[in-house]
Amino acid sequence: xxxxxxxxxxxxxxxxxxxxxxxxxxxxxxxxxxxxxxxxxxxxxxxxxxxxxxxxxxxxxxxxxxxxxxxxxxxxxxxxxxxxxxxxxxxxxxxxxxxxxxxxxxxxxxxxxxxxxxxxxxxxxxxxxxxxxxxxxxxxxxxxxxxxxxxxxxxxxxxxxxxxxxxxxxxxxxxxxxxxxxxxxxxxxxxxxxxxxxxxxxxxxxxxxxxxxxxxxxxxxxxxxxxxxxxxxxxxxxxxxxxxxxxxxxxxxxxxxxxxxxxxxxxxxxxxxxxxxxxxxxxxxxxxxxxxxx
Ligand code: G3H
Ligand code: ZN
Numbered sequence: 001x002x003x004x005x006x007x008x009x010x011x012x013x014x015x016x017x018x019x020x021x022x023x024x025x026x027x028x029x030x031x032x033x034x035x036x037x038x039x040x041x042x043x044x045x046x047x048x049x050x051x052x053x054x055x056x057x058x059x060x061x062x063x064x065x066x067x068x069x070x071x072x073x074x075x076x077x078x079x080x081x082x083x084x085x086x087x088x089x090x091x092x093x094x095x096x097x098x099x100x101x102x103x104x105x106x107x108x109x110x111x112x113x114x115x116x117x118x119x120x121x122x123x124x125x126x127x128x129x130x131x132x133x134x135x136x137x138x139x140x141x142x143x144x145x146x147x148x149x150x151x152x153x154x155x156x157x158x159x160x161x162x163x164x165x166x167x168x169x170x171x172x173x174x175x176x177x178x179x180x181x182x183x184x185x186x187x188x189x190x191x192x193x194x195x196x197x198x199x200x201x202x203x204x205x206x207x208x209x210x211x212x213x214x215x216x217x218x219x220x221x222x223x224x225x226x227x228x229x230x231x232x233x234x235x236x237x238x239x240x241x242x243x244x245x246x247x248x249x250x251x252x253x254x255x256x257x258x259x260x261x262x263x264x265x266x267x268x269x270x271x272x273x274x275x276x277x278x279x280x281x282x283x284x285x286x287x288x289x290x291x292x293x294x
Contacts, residue, residue, distance in 0.1 A: 001191050003281050005266035006209045009033035009193075010258060011069060011219035013040045016247050017226065018052045020254035026060040028259060028268040031277075033087065033215060035069040038076060050083045061275035067119075069217065077107045077118075087117050091160070093124040097146070104154040112155065119215075122150050123162030125195040128169045137166060141180060148187035158215060159184070160193040163208070168220045169199025176204045178211055185212030193217065198224075202264060209265060218261050225253035 010021045012034055025032035034057075036049045044052075050066065057064035067087040068080040077088045090107040092100030104120040111118045123142030126132045142161040151159065161184055164176040176194075185192060191214035197205060198220035205216065229250030237245050262268050272278045 001212065001214050004210055005270070006194070006214050006216045007031050007033055007065075007267050008258065008261050008265050009035045009065075009067060009069070009215050009217045010222060010261075011035050011037060011040065011217070012049075012053075013043055013223075015052055016251040017222065017254055018056050020251045021258050022053075022056040022060055022064060024255045024258040024262065025062050025064070028262045029062060029271045030262045030267040031063040031065075031270060032262075032267075033065040033067050035067040035217065037069040037219075038071065040069075041076075046079065046083050050085070054084070061273075062271045063275070069219075070121075071107075074103050074106055078110065081111060081114070081116060085116070087119070089119040089121070089160070091121045093121040093160075093162075097150075101150060101153050104150075104156055108155040108157075117157035118155075119158045119160055119193055120150070120154055120156035121160035121162075121195075122147055125160065125162045125165060125167055127167045128199065129167075132166055137162075137164060141177065142184055144180065144183035144187045147184045148189075151188045151190055156190065158191045158193055159188055160195050163194070164204075165194060165196035165200050167196040167199075169196065170220065170224065172199060172201050174200045174204070176200060176208050178204070178207050181208050181213060182211040191215060197221075197261075205264060216261070216265055218257075221261070222254055222257055225257040226250040229253040 012018045012021055021034055034053050041049055053066045065087045066085050068085050068089050070091040071077045071089050072091050077090055080088060088107060088111050090104050092103050108118045124140040126137060126140055140162050147159060163180050165174050192212045193215040194208055194213045195217045197216045197218050230246045233246030233249045270278055
């Protein structure tokens with residue numbers, strides 16, 4: 001938050017994605033958050049997810065976080081805590097406010113006992129697959145005053161905010177409400193998380209990072225890169241029966257997608273050869289973009 005860059009939080013569903021994300025983080029000297037959704041847990045199995053990330057993380061010296069993305073129950077958070085996740089999320093955005101507060105607080109209480117941070121969500125980042133309107137997006141936005149109270153009541157370590165993005169958009173069209181991000185940052189005082197980044201214009205992501213976004217979630221953009229790799233593979237090698245021919249193209253595509261995002265978020269070249277954060281920190285990304293920096 002102080003250095004105004006964001007850590008990329010990349011959703012992984014299989015071994016190739018885990019490998020690509022972690023290898024790229026290492027090449028870019030970037031701290032990285034590898035996140036697993038409940039859908040990915042259903043698909044791969046909790047122990048596989050943890051095992052894959054641990055193996056990959058042990059091969060690099062940049063910091064790697066294993067994060068639960070959109071855990072919608074207390075139970076899911078406990079299961080992930082026990083399985084070895086190093087960061088949790090309780091997403092109570094579909095619940096009435098009081099219930100969201102109560103369960104977020106409960107998750108924070110148990111996670112903090114063992115030093116694990118918890119992301120919470122206030123307001124609601126909608127799903128593009130539900131065919132949302134601009135009015136609905138605006139109506140679901142996070143209220144800065146409520147965010148202050150929410151953080152005080154729950155003790156959440158970071159906050160997912162609804163500020164104009166929508167999950168699972170296939171192209172970058174959305175502009176974020178930057179003044180709302182700034183107001184939430186001032187009121188809540190915790191690092192803010194941008195969900196649904198695949199549909200947000202890059203300029204808007206950069207501005208959001210300047211104003212308090214510290215973690216940017218990327219899922220759809222990676223899935224698109226993965227599937228494009230398979231399609232290209234089928235086109236190039238129509239008679240091939242070895243799936244590795246296709247999957248390796250997908251893995252390379254994911255690497256390039258992660259590299260692009262890590263550089264956009266300014267988290268590249270942050271980690272020194274000993275695996276610690278560079279001190280003094282490298283120049284802000286905003287300087288590279290030509291903005292004046294105090
Ligand atoms: O929690 C995951 C993210 O918010 C991903 O959003 O699929 O639009 O990149 P996205
Ligand atoms: Zn999300």
